[in-house]
Amino acid sequence: MKIAVAGTGYVGLSVSLLLSQHNEVHALDIVPEKVEMLNQGKSPIVDKEITRFLDGKQSGTMPLNFTATLDPKQAYAGADYAIVATPTNYDPQKNYFDTSSVEAAIKAIRDQNSTAWIVIKSTIPVGYTADLRAKLGDKRIIFSPEFLREGHALYDNLHPSRIVAGAPVDDEEATVAARRFAELLAHGADPAELERTNADGTTGIPQLVCGTTEAEAIKLFANTYLALRVAYFNELDTYAEARNLSAREIIKGVCLDPRIGDQYNNPSFGYGGYCLPKDSKQLLANYANVPQNLIGAIVAANSTRKDFIADEILTRVADKTNPVVGIYRLTMKSGSDNFRQSSIQGVMKRLKAKGVTVLVYEPTLNAPDFFGSEVTHDLEMFKQHADVIVANRWNTELNDVSNKVFTRDLFKRD
Numbered sequence: 001m002k003i004a005v006a007g008t009g010y011v012g013l014s015v016s017l018l019l020s021q022h023n024e025v026h027a028l029d030i031v032p033e034k035v036e037m038l039n040q041g042k043s044p045i046v047d048k049e050i051t052r053f054l055d056g057k058q059s060g061t062m063p064l065n066f067t068a069t070l071d072p073k074q075a076y077a078g079a080d081y082a083i084v085a086t087p088t089n090y091d092p093q094k095n096y097f098d099t100s101s102v103e104a105a106i107k108a109i110r111d112q113n114s115t116a117w118i119v120i121k122s123t124i125p126v127g128y129t130a131d132l133r134a135k136l137g138d139k140r141i142i143f144s145p146e147f148l149r150e151g152h153a154l155y156d157n158l159h160p161s162r163i164v165a166g167a168p169v170d171d172e173e174a175t176v177a178a179r180r181f182a183e184l185l186a187h188g189a190d191p192a193e194l195e196r197t198n199a200d201g202t203t204g205i206p207q208l209v210c211g212t213t214e215a216e217a218i219k220l221f222a223n224t225y226l227a228l229r230v231a232y233f234n235e236l237d238t239y240a241e242a243r244n245l246s247a248r249e250i251i252k253g254v255c256l257d258p259r260i261g262d263q264y265n266n267p268s269f270g271y272g273g274y275c276l277p278k279d280s281k282q283l284l285a286n287y288a289n290v291p292q293n294l295i296g297a298i299v300a301a302n303s304t305r306k307d308f309i310a311d312e313i314l315t316r317v318a319d320k321t322n323p324v325v326g327i328y329r330l331t332m333k334s335g336s337d338n339f340r341q342s343s344i345q346g347v348m349k350r351l352k353a354k355g356v357t358v359l360v361y362e363p364t365l366n367a368p369d370f371f372g373s374e375v376t377h378d379l380e381m382f383k384q385h386a387d388v389i390v391a392n393r394w395n396t397e398l399n400d401v402s403n404k405v406f407t408r409d410l411f412k413r414d
């Protein structure tokens with residue numbers, strides 16, 4: 001089967017490589033450098049499994065049928081499915097996702113191919129697919145949310161928690177296309193996953209085919225739940241800090257309840273990454289005229305946490321003239337090169353607004369400065385110059401300056 005993919009970012013590239021094990025996949029991007037890198041077998045993003053697959057293709061040990069291209073005709077003409085995995089950034093002016101890249105990709109697909117099933121994999125507002133199908137008079141558009149974690153993008157596609165595909169409930173043809181698409185994804189997964197036993201006693205990868213609007217809601221509610229959980233343990237930590245209590249002991253005791261569980265509970269400077277901040281804001285926008293307290297509080301909690309963290313840092317340099325605050329990594333997680341919407345950036349903004357000098361240590365950033373703050377790759381110089389070292393996540397290379405480090409990474413894990 002010929003499958004086209006629009007966008008070769010985290011989502012588009014991992015789904016392309018997954019499907020290229022059993023299908024002919026053409027992935028299109030509008031950035032020539034990405035296409036060139038991919039066709040040379042190099043990954044534009046840091047991801048162990050993506051690199052393993054691309055290396056395997058280059059050396060011939062993995063027979064992947066994958067090509068990257070800039071040419072819409074090569075990608076889209078004759079494709080059975082065309083997957084859209086382009087960005088949907090949150091537009092603070094409109095208080096809504098900017099879906100223009102999804103619409104541009106769909107237009108480019110339809111210019112070449114009037115019959116392909118278009119599967120939107122980008123995260124979109126609740127109700128978007130139904131509105132777009134009506135606006136374009138195009139019944140061959142469906143939606144399948146993506147649940148991968150950055151840094152584990154292809155791994156999470158090979159070992160999916162679940163596969164969800166949305167089609168209008170009253171449209172039999174679209175429902176069959178959604179079911180076939182879910183099967184394609186399952187076929188690409190690690191074969192061991194087909195034998196696994198789930199918590200509810202079922203076997204294999206759970207597949208859910210539901211309405212497009214329900215599928216969109218599943219994505220936004222899932223990410224907002226994750227944001228809620230991070231915000232909850234962060235707020236617990238804020239309380240413990242303010243009252244001089246051990247957050248570590250409180251969290252341990254709370255999480256010994258198996259209904260709560262000892263995972264995803266390590267305090268941080270705020271929830272971040274590309275998806276959680278924008279998806280929770282979009283869900284809040286979707287609540288317009290629907291009563292709620294919690295969703296708004298989840299969004300607001302992230303700013304409150306960063307205010308608290310910035311204040312904590314400021315008290316640590318209050319007695320210094322012209323203090324230098326060192327930012328150890330811009331990334332959210334250790335082992336990542338990705339700092340899109342990382343929470344440390346919100347903390348930096350608050351510090352800079354108070355006139356504090358910020359020095360950034362970020363070995364993956366090849367630029368002399370980051371929004372006006374000096375960037376260094378020289379760890380020793382960084383350690384010497386910083387009066388306080390702010391680290392969202394601990395790293396053993398900070399052991400010799402632990403007295404300078406400010407972190408809330410209590411459990412030293414992501």
Ligand SMILES: NC(=O)c1ccc[n+]([C@@H]2O[C@H](COP(=O)([O-])OP(=O)(O)OC[C@H]3O[C@@H](n4cnc5c(N)ncnc54)[C@H](O)[C@@H]3O)[C@@H](O)[C@H]2O)c1
Pocket residue numbers: 006007008009010011012028029030031034085086087088101102104105121122123124146147148149150274275
């Ligand atoms: N990153 C994640 O962890 C994740 C997880 C689940 C869902 N999502 C959602 O998936 C979507 C994509 O996210 P991502 O992280 O892969 O983004 P990304 O920024 O890593 O990649 C998007 C790619 O699309 C390309 N692009 C832009 N316009 C295009 C067009 N018209 N045609 C073809 N390519 C185009 C860009 O050049 C870029 O390479 C977003 O809606 C996001 O919310 C992301």
